[in-house]
Amino acid sequence: MSVLCIVAHPDDEVLGVGGTLARHAAAGDDVHVCILSDGVTSRYDDDDDAASAEIERRRERAERAAEILGASVSLHGFPDNSFDTAPLLDVVQTVEDEIAEHDPETVYTHHHGDLNVDHELTCRAVTTATRPLQDSGVERVLAFETLSATEWSVPSADNAFQPQHFVTVVDHLDAKLDALRCYEDELREPPHPRNVETVRRNAQVWGAKVGVGAAEPFEVIRELR
Secondary structure, three states: OEEEEEEOOOOHHHHHHHHHHHHHHHOOOEEEEEEEEOOOHHHOOOOHHHHHHHHHHHHHHHHHHHHHHOOEEEEEEEOOOOHHHOOHHHHHHHHHHHHHHHOOOEEEEEOOOOOOHHHHHHHHHHHHHOOOOOOOOOOEEEEEOOOOOOOOOOOOOOOOOOOOEEEEOHHHHHHHHHHHHOOHHHOOOOOOOOOHHHHHHHHHHHHHHHOOOOEEEEEEEEEOO
């Protein structure tokens, strides 16, 4: 089986679905991660050299994290934290190109209600690119939570994360956390939610809700059986 994970920034793939991707890889599935933004450019003004150096470091970290999870990875250049300034069609076409290349049966992406606009628009682009046309090989599209983006959104009935699909990651939680450590510059001290211990506990809490030691939760955007 081919699996494609489409995220806005480096580290989103690990925070949201790292254990599940490692599980897919361990089962022999072909796993690819598509990262739409370098996750850097919004932090630099006119220092192109510093930005370029950090982009390269992010690329190396993404590649190390993907190797730990058993995945391949590609990075694109959409503007960090400014996806709303790029034509949505361009994002959709990039996702379509990734789908054409990897021919996935399962696609993972962000929850549409996340606080981060890049996450929201990534989900919209993925939903558009995976629309159920007759020749589409995509059988399921699943949305994951991203700590410090999903739970921080302005609460309303139409943007709540309400998972119906859970994946046991007891045997793959350590791989998720090892991959997360590759992004050490993005981690924060507790009680910020984006740190290794909180991510571990979050997986354990979701697992407890469904009767296992650790799990990752997903909303089903579309599934064909």
